[in-house]
Amino acid sequence: MWEGNEMMPNFSVPLNGFQQASSDLDKIAHRIASHEQTGRSNEETGAAALGLDPAADLTLLAQVENTAEANLRVLSAQDDLAKSMLDFFA
Secondary structure, rough: OOOOOOOEEOOOOHHHHHHHHHHHHHHHHHHHHHHHHHHHHHHHHHHOHOOOHHHHHHHHHHHEEEEEEEEHHHHHHHHHOOOOOOOHOO
16 A cells, blocks of 8 residues: 555555446446447347346446445545645655
8 A cells, every 4th residue: 555665655556446447337338339239129139139138237337336436535545645644744
């Protein structure tokens, strides 16, 4: 959580987590969009035939949202800590 001997928080861990959540969101959105672009309605082919699982996609979206929010909270807390330390040593 801390970089080397410096007394500053390491922002790379929550940033990497947030970037991963963003990447996961892109993958889910692409998968949903690619199914919508087939030009077939679910009534013609059935959702199962298209490999659609809306419940799973919504669950993944909720997990991505929670991951992103948690990492943003860590970033915010580390930012506040860094500001406090700078004020203390200034």
